[in-house]
Amino acid sequence: MSNASYEQISQDEAKKIMDSEADCVIIDAREEYEYDEGHINGAIVIPYTEIEARAGDLIPDREQLILVYCRSGRRSKIAAQSLADMGYTNVKEFGGIIDWQYEIVK
Secondary structure, X not given: OOOOOOEXXXXXXXXXXXXXXXXXXXXXXXOHHHHHHOEOOOOEEOXXXXXXXXXXXXXXXXXXXXXXXXXXXXXXXXXXXXXXXXXXXXXXXXXXXHHOOOOOEO
């Protein structure tokens, strides 16, 4: 078991980061069809089951600021821990889109 970890942040904190950090990566850890039904602007979909296979190619910088969410927060926690275990050092998880009070894109 790895000692690497991610940071749990509030959705308000996540929104502030999105508004101020142009180069942060937002990962939607749900399935493609869920993403297509509505997602946070700028998010890329990487289902949590595919994080280990795809993150290295999509996000080569292990120090990149990464924000992770899913539907309710369960899958995003798994995805965030996977990223931390892979050596990503700046991973922040902010729960589920069902609680998101801001704009979404359909």
